[in-house]
Amino acid sequence: MQQAIKVDDLISAAEERLASRFKEVDGIALVNQERVLAAFRHHRLTEEYFAAHTGYGLDDAGREVLDNVFASVFGGEAACVRVQFVSGTHALACAILGNVEPGGRFVCLTGPPYDSLEEVLGIAGDEPGSLKRLGVEYVELDLDPLSVSEIEMIESIEKVESAGPVSVFYIQKSRGYSSSRRTFSGNDIARLCQAVRKASASALIIVDNCYGEFVEDREPLSCGADLIAGSLIKNPGGGLAIAGGYIAGKRTAVEAALNRLTAPGVGGHMGLSFGENRLLFQGLFMAPFTVSQAVKGAMLIASVFEELGMRVSPGSMDERFDIIQQVEFGQADRLINFCKAVQRFSPVNAHVDPEPCRMPGYQDEVIMAGGTFVEGSTIELSADGPLRPPYSAFIQGGLSYQHVKCTLRGALALSLSLELPFI
Template sequence: MKANEGNDDQLSELEWRRLADKAETLAAGRFAETDRVAERNNWKVIRAFRKHKVSDYHFASSTGYGYNDRGREVLDLVYADVFGAEAALVRPHFASGTHTISTALFGVLRPGDELLFVTGEPYDTLRKVVGKPGDGIGSLADWGIGAKSIPLLADGGVDFEAVAAAVTPRTRVFAIQRSRGYEWRSSFTIDRIAEMVRRLRQIKPDAVIFADNCYGEFTEEREPCEVGVDLIAGSLIKNPGGGLAASGGYIAGKQELVEQAAFRMTAPGIGAEVGAMLGTTRSIYQGLFLAPLLVSQAVRGSIFAAAVFAELGFETKPGWDEPRTDLIQAIAFGSEAPLVAFVQAVQRAAAVDAHVVPEPWDMPGYEHPVIMAAGTFIQGGSLELSADAPIREPYIAYMQGGLTYAHVKLAVREAWETLRARGMLDGMSVRRDQ
């Protein structure tokens, strides 16, 4: 190694330490709050385990029909308690969050009903579930179920006047998407969801209020059902699976609505009474036990990333000092090249498939090419560190997850080094102490 190369390495290390130390000092208060939330949520999970006397025999496998699988039945009870619901349906048979949400919506909606998204357009993959009349794919529209989306106000709030104007006698379900999806907006805190519930009840008291809870579980001390939401759904390979659940999803809420979803999951009249767990029960229980801690590690990582990239002059949402209600950290790059470089850097920081170079591609269910970094132990497991982005203006990367804070910190460093080496930080207004 030449002498000047060694000096460059030392200078790079010194710059990184200064940047990382500054970010961690700024975020110390937010880190402490995250630890407090994790502690309270871990206690909540343990209390549910104790209440239902979870024992080793509940982890036994079942096959075939899975009749009288007591571990599965108790798992549903534990989830219901943890999420403040009357009932829950927790199964490895759900292929994804989209599949789980689709099951919930098809369970409670009937031909002639109408679904009203009150938080803007739904996430990209749900648009195919909504569908178009006569599309022949079995979408909601194909079954004669209407859907409308009410754009959010300029400040990111729900336009309740527009919601009230859009309601008809057919309106059966109000849908809330808690996380930002691929939108440059704030995710909705539980307090804001509580206000939505209050206002929506005034508009149409008998409508079902549904919330897509993906990415939000355990980021706050309360969950949507605890503030009046009737039905929620999420994925086990996101927050509540704790990095151990290999597949699956959950639906929780009012008993009648969960039962309707269960009839859609299997068959009318059968519902939740069947479903062999095939050796997955232990990992789902243990993943739930670990989830509050691991979610807090991911949230810490997101806060750190926001602080670092804010110091580098990039716009981030949420900011490092803002409340957190999901895992997702959005960073606006403004052009395609630094966006792609960032996502590829996250992949290089992975423990699995670090040698793979992600490229944008036309991913099923998405309207634009998408680039995804996902070096995960569970394929698609977004409680693990991942990053993805649609290739469209304003070129925003969405980073989420990280089973350990140290892993996220490494990925942020890898991204910083990559952007720095390629001159993509030149001209950015880096903030420094005077």
């Protein structure tokens, strides 16, 4: 009982400290909800667009309207929203592979990409179909607008351009599994895009928008990017999408990506939604609110662990640009215990323990706690991390703030009782 009171006091104190920040999050959610609602109204959504179709899907009017709504919400000329994208990595791969030129170069501006993208780019492994096998050179820069001046950014980009034509400049908004880099804001992305445009007028700018949708009140396309891509079982699916991804931006670039998903000449004209249109529409409608719940939950986790003397990133009072919260545990067993504790307070599979294992696309063993309704969903509360120093958990999601709070409370109690110590 004393432990429960201590935990409750710790959480209550954190909520008091965060009260003003929570109001700011609610304000951003309102702006985003208004934008989403305006898109739904503009495109005159009706029940007929929820209907399921068969075969080629040539007459799937709901698919077309869903694409148009996403384009309006994210500020693009066009969009494609497809359950056929098996992951965010798949959507990104189609966006990249559809828009690189033979013999061209792919330049990542923000340091190493996600582990899961390394084989797509050919910087790990030697998979058929990778950029490397297609003869596209991978170039990596590390341009953080907080530490690199605009002149230095332009000079770095011009130096790369002078060595050969660049097809794509790539920006990863979120930090991924990196403990050394930060998540980029819309302002950061705008500065990078401005530097690219001053050095290279023609190359396409693609932004990996995973985990960042609706956290700020604007999206990368309004910051100068040409194309964005992400997963529907993250932020924009609102916890209701069962699978899929999206791409939005310049019409020609979206069409090129669709040619990779299907085939040249087919593009986006075919492909069933498998009766999922209603959930995709409804998930998008819920997304601004759901994301706000996840952001508040991440802030609470950061504040409590800060009070316990642990290293977190971002800090509890820092601005948020994605839904990911990093907590460093310093030891493998503590990371594993924390993930097991999170799993115990999941709505699905709470009775099982996650174990570290090898996963496709990752170079290290990864432990994942995710008792989610949709497998792999990270807009639902989950915690995972690679088993490598500093043994950080990357916590994301939460369909409701209350679930995050319940999980934090229960996990701390398990640690204090020494059943699953991680503090």
